[in-house]
């Protein structure tokens with residue numbers, strides 16, 4: 419298994435730069451997510467690593483091996499595509515065995531003599547060597563597709579096709595597994611199940627994995643570390659908790675979870691706290707900013723909707739409930755505070771009273787929970 423190092427990766431398409439100085443340092447055995455909105459360059463990054471695109475500039479390494487100039491099949495990367503890219507006219511077994519077989523034939527004398535390996539593969543006479551057969555059956559058992567081995571892939575459900583694609587990548591025992599939005603074609607429920615399946619496989623095999631997604635929840639719930647991408651650049655890399663609690667920019671704060679983002683102005687320091695003017699109110703924060711104009715970031719779960727018994731907060735505001743949204747274990751409130759609308763998430767236990775639109779409330783926020791960017 420290898421680490422993946424990407425240095426100064428830049429990619430232009432006809433003079434248009436779509437990747438700009440991408441640097442990644444992915445550790446051996448790590449589950450790494452590349453997260454960003456559609457069009458930001460995630461697929462292009464993966465295709466450069468896999469060898470389907472030639473970088474305009476930069477170096478890509480697996481372990482100490484520089485991949486520049488190597489063909490995709492010389493890189494030891496397994497790739498799972500968003501569209502699965504299975505052969506619809508072949509059964510599950512043949513799909514999974516295909517690359518192994520090609521590799522074997524290329525290495526064998528038969529291939530050198532005949533030269534046309536595709537004819538062999540397509541011919542009904544082509545028999546798989548025993549070890550290939552065992553390897554394929556083992557991997558199919560692992561992804562729970564044994565019973566489907568002889569079915570055409572076109573006859574399978576989305577989740578099953580996804581597992582064929584995964585088996586096909588894994589059977590080559592790649593050093594690195596690349597997955598480009600592998601779950602985006604599945605329905606919501608299956609997506610959740612497959613998240614766990616992929617996570618489990620990754621942990622079993624300890625295979626270095628790069629997982630591309632535009633879905634922040636997917637990235638945050640699956641990956642050891644996440645790189646947030648925008649417009650061809652990496653904005654921040656960190657563990658999910660890092661990114662959530664210390665976003666470097668309002669874009670990340672908003673993209674990774676929900677945030678209240680309010681423009682403010684630092685006007686004072688008081689007992690080690692920054693005092694920030696927002697509208698006609700002030701809010702105190704333990705954070706210090708190196709500039710006066712800031713964005714104040716508060717996560718919805720850190721805005722406490724108070725009752726008479728609540729503790730005192732250094733920051734308290736009067737507000738009026740605009741909407742309440744019942745979400746099962748939580749209630750989300752949109753609350754008008756001065757000129758702003760804040761979103762607050764409160765835990766809901768059965769029997770709790772849900773506040774109605776128009777209700778007056780007091781809100782409390784701890785200065786530890788107020789970020790300044």
Ligand code: ADP
Pocket residue numbers: 431436454455456457458459460461462463
């Ligand atoms: P993502 O996977 O994050 O949605 P892509 O890597 O597919 O983003 O695309 C990034 C940008 O590069 C987009 O603006 C896209 O239009 C452009 N792009 C991707 N592939 C090509 C190509 N072969 N030729 C020209 N432009 C491309």
Ligand code: MG
Pocket residue numbers: 460461462599
């Ligand atoms: Mg893409």
